[in-house]
Amino acid sequence: MAELTMVEAINLALAEEMRRDERVVILGEDVGVDGGIFRVTKDLIEEFGEERVIDTPLAESGIMGVSVGMAMRGLRPVPEMQFSGFSYLGFHQIESHLSRMRWRTQGGRQVPVVVRMPYGAGVRALEHHSESREVFYTHMPGIKLVVPSGPRAARTLLVAAIRDPDPVVFFEPKALYRAFREEVSDEEDEPITIGKAMIRRDGTDLTLVAYGAMLPRAMEAAKTLADGGIEAEVIDLLTLSPLDHEAIAASVRRTGRCVVVHEAPLSYGPGAEIAARVMEGAFLKLQAPVMRVTGPDVNVPYFAREQLYLPDAERIADACRATMNY
């Protein structure tokens, strides 16, 4: 198969699933005729028609609420929130209905909705276009949240999400949309399932946990560290909720040290849960406190300073060295 960008890989997964399953429909702002402002839904309206690739009015709550209804009637809607920073206009539909409908009806209604939303900084965008607030969704019972770290993972995670009987929030690291290409093979070759983390690099000295757009930066840091004789094991979370904490803890029990990377703000961020789980699962082996390499507790600054905001390989490596020297 071809070398694809993440945008192309997501587009491919959507097309394949729509071919496979008539119940899969796409809806959102500019997803149809325009093909999505990032071109993620490019050409889908041509193949599947405007009944299944639906340009909606500009109303996020409407998109989410209608998706909940569609799912209850047997479809598998894949709504797009144009940016995760605008998903808050539909937040109550996600919190109050999407996450709970199965539970509220004791299994009588299913809501297999996959809410796609680009998140994260790094593309020189306007305010609200660079958010990373995955915790809003990981702290919501009844919601699964996944974050691919490259084209291949995006393809297989999205397929898994669409086939999942429950609602999944699909965070797309927009900084990686066109950052690199990967050979995208048949999904059978990729054992990614929701709820499982993957070791992307073996190492013995320290466990480095990352996901999404921070994964390549963590890998880069690991390479730098290796030059200095520190072998970091890099774990790609892929799913944030439910968290594969056992995989992380198992690694830390071997390495004794852990650094977590994310672009979300530090306080009450995803790294807190990971740190807490590592402490719970590897306490006696821990040689140093878990270090969190994150955004600061501020909004992502306008784009001239967004790279200063974002963790980079240098800051990650710095944190790893501090952890080694604890």
Add this chain to the structure above:
Amino acid sequence: MAELTMVEAINLALAEEMRRDERVVILGEDVGVDGGIFRVTKDLIEEFGEERVIDTPLAESGIMGVSVGMAMRGLRPVPEMQFSGFSYLGFHQIESHLSRMRWRTQGGRQVPVVVRMPYGAGVRALEHHSESREVFYTHMPGIKLVVPSGPRAARTLLVAAIRDPDPVVFFEPKALYRAFREEVSDEEDEPITIGKAMIRRDGTDLTLVAYGAMLPRAMEAAKTLADGGIEAEVIDLLTLSPLDHEAIAASVRRTGRCVVVHEAPLSYGPGAEIAARVMEGAFLKLQAPVMRVTGPDVNVPYFAREQLYLPDAERIADACRATMNY
């Protein structure tokens, strides 16, 4: 001064601040003529008139957005979300505007809004009326979040919140609204300031961290533990954001052990941040991993089972004993 319930103490703080400062106004659903469905704003419309105690149409986003506007024009609005579970309909106004307006305008606009909302389980209410999702607000840069644990704290924290130049989310533990009375003295006597935790009970064996409706349960657990010879130091957070992590860490550096209690779900809950901070600030003194006593990762069940959901003194004491025996 009199012995007041928390409802009365909040009502008193509102009345006093409205007398002191003409810019303080209240708005929300049923806050005026009705005096609030919990009677928190009782009689205020009589004293301050319907210009300052405003019954609004039924629209949470409207209430929040109008509050942001009012604040920018120099008022100090104290909007009420009837339940925290309905604040999500106004979530984007809080996230996209309230939390950022000062920052966005580089100090040109101030938005000293105090968003009051009852939270938490324990009053046999309907779905969405028992939520505890403080993390949605503690993970939001630009927002402060406080939670009183009794009438006295409610009074002084609310006064501090209203006088604060920045937006504060004021979580009211509705289970404590009428649970007990306290002597409410002049605010001068109460040194509670936003951002400071308080030690509610001294102890040497273990640090027990709680807030809101869980504080009385933590105190009860501490009493039980004392009977068994374990002296727990109980810290009442009062402010969750910004978190007084240094006060917690200082205590844990003395006790070597820590248990955190909250009614929010476990995963990505407030306890994660506290645990991570404790690890960071007291690593070498920690004798056991921080234990979190929380709600499970489900929505609060309908009220027949809400007490099963909620941490109680027994489960807290159990966790403390496990921590002591680690």
Add this chain to the structure above:
Amino acid sequence: MPREPLQFESRVERLSILDEDGKADEELVPEIPDDLLVRGYRTMVKARRFDQRRLKLQRSGRIGTFAPVNGQEAAQVGTISALDETDWFVPSYRETAAHFWRGTDPKDILLYDAGYNEGGALAEDSRTLPLAVPVGTQMLHAVGIVHAARLLGEEEIAMTYFGDGATSQGDFHEAMNFASVFDCPVVFVCQNNQYAISVPRSRQTRSETLAQKAIAYGVTGIQVDGNDIFACHVAAREAVDRARNESRPTLIECVTYRLEMHTTADDPSRYRDEEEVAKWRQRDPIERFGKWLMARGLVDDKGIERMEEEITDEIQAAWKATEARIETLKDVGPMFDHVFAELTPELARQRARMQDGHSPGGWKDG
């Protein structure tokens, strides 16, 4: 012409058929089989008696808070009875009478009222949605359901209920707009019962009527006397026909009144006076329909007495069954059911810990 009136459809009608004394404009009375008329009446009475019983159960602590339907029975039964069984009923939280028409079991309602999630269980093939507590948010689901049905090649319509207060919510606006843009066969039934808890209709919005809000979406609106079961039914039938034949939505404003408290937690004397309530009691929807049925010879005193007895027994039996069921529901485990289709390993771990008397958190040694 530089200054001219804009052309758009702005006609909205008001309909009333059965007056307060039980006299109808017979020309406008819809054709309804006698047994259905009586069934409608019985449903209204049952809903009211059910509330009365629930109020006692609530006051004695046996169940929690609920929202009485008292006064709105015609608005509900008049409209829902225009729907087919294969159509969708998308309620808010006050539609007990409509629920009874649709066949919802009082036992389920009571179990829900008693605080058990099991009371909310829905059969997979039922076309009733669960109670929606966040005001104004459920109408979008009705839109999504019928839009999906059409994509699946089915002709189903949905009727969704909400109050006057709900029209202020952004979701009402988005639902009306989506329904119109996508040509969705949804009947929006607004029960304007004059209050949103304590806030009167006049402070909720400044439009002269709620029905005229339809104009904002290019949708047909109509206002009816909501205590007049015939007017409600005729408007609903027209809306259902429009939905089926033209696949277009309709907004129906039923002007009615909540005779009781908002919920059992509410004390209406704080915001309205007895005089106003008394005035509306004169317009009671059950009484006027009963008079009309009597005059027609479709019910008589003895029949009503028997009906009342049956209803009392039925409700009593439902409560007994509910009490028995509750005895079987004490475990902590069900809290974890149906969060996902399959319990995740983490949830299984948390459940096990809680069943052992621990907190769900806790660690595993390394």
Add this chain to the structure above:
Amino acid sequence: MPREPLQFESRVERLSILDEDGKADEELVPEIPDDLLVRGYRTMVKARRFDQRRLKLQRSGRIGTFAPVNGQEAAQVGTISALDETDWFVPSYRETAAHFWRGTDPKDILLYDAGYNEGGALAEDSRTLPLAVPVGTQMLHAVGIVHAARLLGEEEIAMTYFGDGATSQGDFHEAMNFASVFDCPVVFVCQNNQYAISVPRSRQTRSETLAQKAIAYGVTGIQVDGNDIFACHVAAREAVDRARNESRPTLIECVTYRLEMHTTADDPSRYRDEEEVAKWRQRDPIERFGKWLMARGLVDDKGIERMEEEITDEIQAAWKATEARIETLKDVGPMFDHVFAELTPELARQRARMQDGHSPGGWKDG
């Protein structure tokens, strides 16, 4: 009468004064001093030239994405010019022309476009609000502002801007409703430029006009030719008078067209054809106003040439100044400014760590 039309205010007018050829219905042309007329024209031209310059800066990577105003200059200048300086301007993100009328410095806009928060700085006494990016959310702020002003004893009105797409958002609905219920003097200016990114007006909503949405709130609505500066101005003046004298809101729909891309990230050829654009170019708001001014002798070719030169210089100077300013803004520190009135200890700690090249997290030994 059992079935009758409901009575409510449903009249909505359409107004146009200056036609595509620059011919006006002189009876309807508002009285405006000559210098203001020319100032209006200059503002329109400046906004368009500014966009053209910005497009070049964007294409060469010097600034980021922005939303061109091209085509909507009359809708903006015509309306904003009805406002007093002490009134409030509550924009969305495309109101460059209105900003220029209000005195916003091009340097600030450019600094913002270049990705610096400092470009968003507002003076405490300015009555302009910052750009609002989340579509449809800013109108509520206008309502809050004027409501607060009244409570403080001040008579201030607000004019808030938004697009056709924004009318679909729940917040539009809530803002209109609040404004009406609270008698707020807000002028809602909808720039119906026919598209919300790629979605055409016809798929945004089914109402024949956007102006008629006012009826849902008991508010006065009016539709104007949005490329006709006089019609825009007259409607805005009437709305401002209504606001000041009756403290009532107005909804103005300016029917206009976005001649350029949505933002620089957009390629409009994907969703509309050149023919349509060409048709609208005929209706260019600047050209027709220019013709009228020429015919009146208020501008001439030489004057326009000089004006264009001045504008070019002004924009060039602004960019130079911006470039110079940018050189001074490289530190990580300002990221922490203005999050709160006072930096919290934790933020101070994070800033110090980042200034030292570390991540903001990290620990302190026990």
